[in-house]
Amino acid sequence: MVNGARLEVRGVSHAFALEKRALPVLEDIDFTAEPGEFVALLGPSGCGKSTLLRLVAGLEPPTEGRLLVDGREITGTDPSRTIMFQDPTLFPWRTVRGNAQIGPEARGTLRADAGRIDDALSLVGLSAFAEALPHQLSGGMAQRASLARALVNQPRVLMLDEPLGKLDSLTRLAMQRELVALWEREGFTALLVTHDVEEALLLADRVLVLSDRPARIRADIRVEQQRPRRRDHPGLVARREEILGLLGLAEAT
Amino acid sequence: MSATTLGARIAAPAARAPFWPSGWAAGLAWIGTAALISLWPDADDLGRSWELAVLAAGFGAAIQAGAIAATLPALAPRLAPLRAAGPWLLVLALALTAWELVTAKLDWLPRPFFAAPQSILEVFTDDYARLGESVWRSVLLVVPGYALGASIGFLFGVAMGWSRLVGYWAHPVVRLIGPLPATAWLPIAFFAFTSSRGASTFLIALASFFPVTVLTWSGVSAVSKSYYDVARTMGATPWFLVRKVAVPAAMPSVFVGLFVGLGASFSVLVVAEMMGVKAGLGWYMQWAQGWAAYANMYAALLVLALMCSSAVTLLFRLRDHLLSWQKGLVRW
Numbered sequence: 188m189v190n191g192a193r194l195e196v197r198g199v200s201h202a203f204a205l206e207k208r209a210l211p212v213l214e215d216i217d218f219t220a221e222p223g224e225f226v227a228l229l230g231p232s233g234c235g236k237s238t239l240l241r242l243v244a245g246l247e248p249p250t251e252g253r254l255l256v257d258g259r260e261i262t263g264t265d266p267s268r269t270i271m272f273q274d275p276t277l278f279p280w281r282t283v284r285g286n287a288q289i290g291p292e293a294r295g296t297l298r299a300d301a302g303r304i305d306d307a308l309s310l311v312g313l314s315a316f317a318e319a320l321p322h323q324l325s326g327g328m329a330q331r332a333s334l335a336r337a338l339v340n341q342p343r344v345l346m347l348d349e350p351l352g353k354l355d356s357l358t359r360l361a362m363q364r365e366l367v368a369l370w371e372r373e374g375f376t377a378l379l380v381t382h383d384v385e386e387a388l389l390l391a392d393r394v395l396v397l398s399d400r401p402a403r404i405r406a407d408i409r410v411e412q413q414r415p416r417r418r419d420h421p422g423l424v425a426r427r428e429e430i431l432g433l434l435g436l437a438e439a440t
Numbered sequence: 441m442s443a444t445t446l447g448a449r450i451a452a453p454a455a456r457a458p459f460w461p462s463g464w465a466a467g468l469a470w471i472g473t474a475a476l477i478s479l480w481p482d483a484d485d486l487g488r489s490w491e492l493a494v495l496a497a498g499f500g501a502a503i504q505a506g507a508i509a510a511t512l513p514a515l516a517p518r519l520a521p522l523r524a525a526g527p528w529l530l531v532l533a534l535a536l537t538a539w540e541l542v543t544a545k546l547d548w549l550p551r552p553f554f555a556a557p558q559s560i561l562e563v564f565t566d567d568y569a570r571l572g573e574s575v576w577r578s579v580l581l582v583v584p585g586y587a588l589g590a591s592i593g594f595l596f597g598v599a600m601g602w603s604r605l606v607g608y609w610a611h612p613v614v615r616l617i618g619p620l621p622a623t624a625w626l627p628i629a630f631f632a633f634t635s636s637r638g639a640s641t642f643l644i645a646l647a648s649f650f651p652v653t654v655l656t657w658s659g660v661s662a663v664s665k666s667y668y669d670v671a672r673t674m675g676a677t678p679w680f681l682v683r684k685v686a687v688p689a690a691m692p693s694v695f696v697g698l699f700v701g702l703g704a705s706f707s708v709l710v711v712a713e714m715m716g717v718k719a720g721l722g723w724y725m726q727w728a729q730g731w732a733a734y735a736n737m738y739a740a741l742l743v744l745a746l747m748c749s750s751a752v753t754l755l756f757r758l759r760d761h762l763l764s765w766q767k768g769l770v771r772w
Contacts, residue, residue: 241669244669244673245673246669246672246673264672264673264674264675265673265675266673266674266675268673269673269674270669270670270673272666272669272670274666276664276666276667276669276670278667278685278688278689279765279766280688280689280691280763280765281688281765289670289671289674289676289684290674290675292680292684293671293674293675293676293677293680293684294674294675320765321765322765336670336674340674340675
């Protein structure tokens with residue numbers, strides 16, 4: 188059942204070349220996500236969280252350090268490590284189904300994976316909208332389609348780059364619940380980037396609190412509460428205060 | 441969707457298809473025009489006045505029939521587009537009357553520079569063979585030239601947008617040569633190619649090549665990086681990225697290039713036919729002017745306009761079909 192991969196990030200630092208000057212964004216990031224673990228990367232906007240996901244996805248190599256999946260070094264992109272971006276980034280010229288099948292199509296496994304595409308669409312509740320075009324979808328539906336597109340590839344590591352950041356608050360609550368249900372069902376290792384403390388605490392097993400740019404790990408906080416979690420649970424409220432304190436945002440009591 | 445059809449169904453019986461005033465006015469105006477053409481003697485001896493009157497009367501009667509049919513509930517929905525054209529049909533009848541008056545009836549405008557409507561009709565009835573041949577020869581010249589230029593331009597534009605190396609070498613060349621009007625190559629083309637047909641095809645291809653190249657290139661360059669990221673994380677090869685990401689995303693821009701290139705092709709076609717090719721509509725116009733047969737010239741001009749407009753319509757149909765995923769397309 189657990190088909191998540193073990194992800195090791197070892198001493199990773201990364202810098203952007205900006206007009207001949209190096210702009211450091213990540214500094215000595217070091218952690219291990221166990222197979223099937225749900226890890227949230229929490230930090231202020233623009234601190235470099237998304238960059239870390241790009242490195243794990245293999246879209247860019249790190250300036251320093253190593254990234255390993257099940258002990259093997261990440262050298263490039265792989266369908267077993269997919270990202271769900273903040274913007275749905277659906278191809279507007281393709282229907283929902285057309286978008287969901289991009290992975291199998293790119294790898295030439297369209298016929299073998301036909302059933303999986305239908306499964307993924309029904310899993311996110313979009314079966315009835317398979318032939319709809321992206322511009323006909325609401326924000327939440329578009330993000331679900333994007334999720335289906337990632338799930339079709341049966342990821343062992345699913346990276347979620349603030350996937351709910353642009354949704355209205357009601358859709359957001361519903362999708363948080365759906366994400367947890369999916370993760371419990373599929374067993375992938377999840378890496379969620381967010382700047383929403385509550386979202387991190389509701390979803391994740393572990394919250395890595397990152398500093399301002401260049402991002403360093405300020406704290407590694409374990410969230411033990413049983414799921415489904417309630418946002419007003421005293422344990423979570425205490426954790427929330429702790430994290431806000433770490434970010435220098437503690438509420439005066 | 442279902443709500444609107446439902447609404448229409450409920451509304452339909454209640455709305456008695458209303459009277460169509462501009463249709464009635466247009467029908468009567470066309471019949472009036474026909475009467476004027478046939479009953480008022482021409483100032484000079486002109487052919488085909490009677491035929492023109494019959495055509496106008498027939499057209500008027502058809503509009504009249506349409507105006508009556510448009511009030512019948514069974515036919516009303518189908519005739520709705522015709523209804524919208526009512527004011528145009530009326531104005532056209534009035535314009536034809538005015539034209540007829542100042543040329544055939546009152547002879548106010550100097551002939552032969554201004555032809556009467558029946559004289560142009562006479563060109564179509566008497567010289568249709570040569571006119572038809574000219575259209576065919578123009579089509580045979582412009583279609584291969586345009587197809588060649590547009591295809592090479594498309595491939596070139598994709599290569600420039602995709603490969604940094606191709607872009608590096610091609611960009612300065614395209615920048616220098618591209619804005620040069622294709623007709624400037626005319627003298628060179630006609631001695632470089634042994635046949636005027638080859639020269640014209642080359643020029644037409646060149647004229648369509650430039651806009652298609654530039655707009656394909658800019659379309660491919662403007663493709664959002666995140667589309668590539670998405671496809672790459674899911675195992676896409678570079679070839680997949682070109683075919684299934686870059687090209688479809690660039691298509692709206694490509695069609696702008698195809699549209700601009702089509703206009704440039706027609707411009708070169710006419711010039712080439714006037715300068716060296718001894719066939720086609722451009723040649724026909726030049727030839728007619730040499731004989732002071734201005735009516736023939738106007739007739740050819742009208743045919744040329746119809747041909748160019750049809751080509752653009754065809755292109756837009758293709759675009760509407762291929763880019764139906766886009767919102768808010770401009771309707772042609």
